[in-house]
């Protein structure tokens with residue numbers, strides 16, 4: 001901000017006793033005109049300052065409004081139709097096409113262009129300018145041509161692997177067989193069970209082994225990160241799968257968009273409902289015998305809305321539990337494949353001790369033990385390293401930031 005120039009000097013009247021009366025009168029008249037000039041100048045400066053003050057007050061009030069808008073959660077998406085000269089926008093709300101005039105802060109006004117998509121709250125306060133549609137599509141979906149997970153990387157859940165292969169891989173590899181026999185393959189496969197038991201791995205492995213593209217979307221992200229865009233992104237997800245067939249669509253944390261209805265009727269819930277409705281309608285309009293298979297996973301099976309489990313939707317439920325003792329031994333072996341472990345370590349005995357460990361916990365244990373070996377300048381992981389790692393994991397801290405799941 002520029003500093004205002006200093007105030008004009010106060011005019012002085014110098015009367016010399018030697019002056020004649022006419023000279024004195026002249027000096028006084030000049031002094032008078034000078035005073036009028038300074039007065040006018042100060043008047044102008046006062047008007048400028050008060051205009052500036054009004055501008056600043058208005059800016060403060062707009063920033064306060066913007067601040068309030070930021071504190072509320074965004075609920076709707078709108079497109080900017082027009083920017084008016086007085087720092088307002090004409091926006092059109094998506095869904096109901098309602099046009100509204102809304103004021104924005106000068107900063108936001110600078111940032112916005114006609115045609116932008118913005119997130120707005122219930123009182124049409126603009127919260128933020130959204131990325132363009134293609135950006136959010138790319139961010140919301142993880143697309144892998146061939147994920148590097150194979151069935152042999154998964155331990156302790158052989159029955160689940162077999163069931164998933166039957167429900168997902170066989171219909172992709174042999175659709176004619178299903179047609180000839182006249183049975184419909186399951187529409188959607190829902191994997192449920194505690195965190196870190198291999199649900200995502202299973203979906204990736206089946207995509208890899210069926211030479212299908214793996215397309216993943218996470219329910220909680222749709223709700224928290226891509227506010228107001230859930231329904232569109234679900235539609236895009238299925239469209240992308242159709243472009244990429246054969247494809248395995250995997251919706252992780254499906255409970256975030258498909259939980260049983262709560263009693264509250266807030267618009268946030270309405271938005272989640274719209275996303276779930278879109279998912280249901282995509283699944284209902286889907287040809288079962290295609291080269292697109294739909295999978296989902298949840299740790300909160302008890303919370304799911306039954307609508308999602310009806311025939312034709314997620315109608316094959318597969319529980320993926322924590323591994324038993326043999327499973328734990330297998331997972332220990334898998335995660336030690338690439339690691340130089342002391343051959344004296346008895347995995348069967350160790351597996352007995354790892355009661356309640358999930359596959360992800362076992363992976364963390366092995367990695368953490370490796371970190372201890374490195375720290376102690378050794379190239380082999382010993383039983384002591386494993387015991388140290390266990391102790392550390394049970395305290396919830398790890399060397400590389402992976403915190404052990406608590407159930």
Ligand SMILES: Nc1ncnc2c1ncn2[C@@H]1O[C@H](COP(=O)(O)OP(=O)(O)OP(=O)(O)O)[C@@H](O)[C@H]1O
Nearest residue numbers: 153154155195196197198199200201331359360363
């Ligand atoms: N059965 C298993 N066999 C081998 N490794 C496993 C197994 N389960 C989990 N892991 C390890 O844990 C990591 C996380 O597993 P994954 O993401 O598949 O679990 P998830 O069940 O999908 O968990 P979440 O519910 O938290 O998403 C895997 O990358 C893998 O290294």
